Structures are given as structure tokens and as C-alpha cells.
Amino acid sequence: MSEILDHLPKQRRKKNTKALLAYGAMAVCVIFAGWYIGNILFGARGLDVMLDLHAKREQLSKQVSELQQENAKLQKDYFELIGLDPERN
Structure with a gap:
């Protein structure tokens, strides 16, 4: 039974890491999209x-x-x- 309990937190850490990476990637995409749209509207050729x-x-x-x-x-x-x-x- 202790083997099952020892195995459980490692899976959660992997899921948390994947979720954190997914949120980070989404944040980078949102920041890039905001910068791009701002540049289109208000940039030198906007x-x-x-x-x-x-x-x-x-x-x-x-x-x-x-x-x-x-x-x-x-x-x-x-x-x-x-x-x-x-x-x-």
C-alpha cells in the first residue's frame, strides 16, 4: 500500500508541471498577440x-x-x- 501512496504524488507533480507549462505557453501567446495587435494599430505602419x-x-x-x-x-x-x-x- 505504501508503494501506491509513494507513486501518487509523483503523478500529481507531473500533471502540475504540465499544467504550469501549458499556462506559461498560453501566457506567452497572449502577450505576443497583444504586442502584435498593438503594433498593428499604433505602430509605425499602424x-x-x-x-x-x-x-x-x-x-x-x-x-x-x-x-x-x-x-x-x-x-x-x-x-x-x-x-x-x-x-x-
Whole structure:
């Protein structure tokens, strides 16, 4: 009977060790997944940076359009002034 009792704690230690290793491996996987997702969302090539760049591109496109319209108006004014100046003809 003592042989059975001596054998029992060794099995429990093996099970506890396996469970501890499994929990450790899961913890490492969870930490890695958290780091990876955080890097995707907020890293150098992340979603946050991409959305900021998209907004900046739209703002610059609007600014270019406004400057083109202003340039066209100023060119029109310039050519009208040249046409009215008799010394330049």
C-alpha cells in the first residue's frame, strides 16, 4: 500500500508541471498577440498613422485645389492688366 501512496504524488507533480507549462505557453501567446495587435494599430505602419496620413492627404488636396483656383484668378487679373497697359503692347 505504501508503494501506491509513494507513486501518487509523483503523478500529481507531473500533471502540475504540465499544467504550469501549458499556462506559461498560453501566457506567452497572449502577450505576443497583444504586442502584435498593438503594433498593428499604433505602430509605425499602424492604423492610426494610416488614418492620419489619409486625412492629411485630403487636406492637402483641398489646399491644392484652392490654390489652383486662386492662381487662375490672379492670372486672369494679370492678363487683364497687361491688356490695359498700352506701353507693354
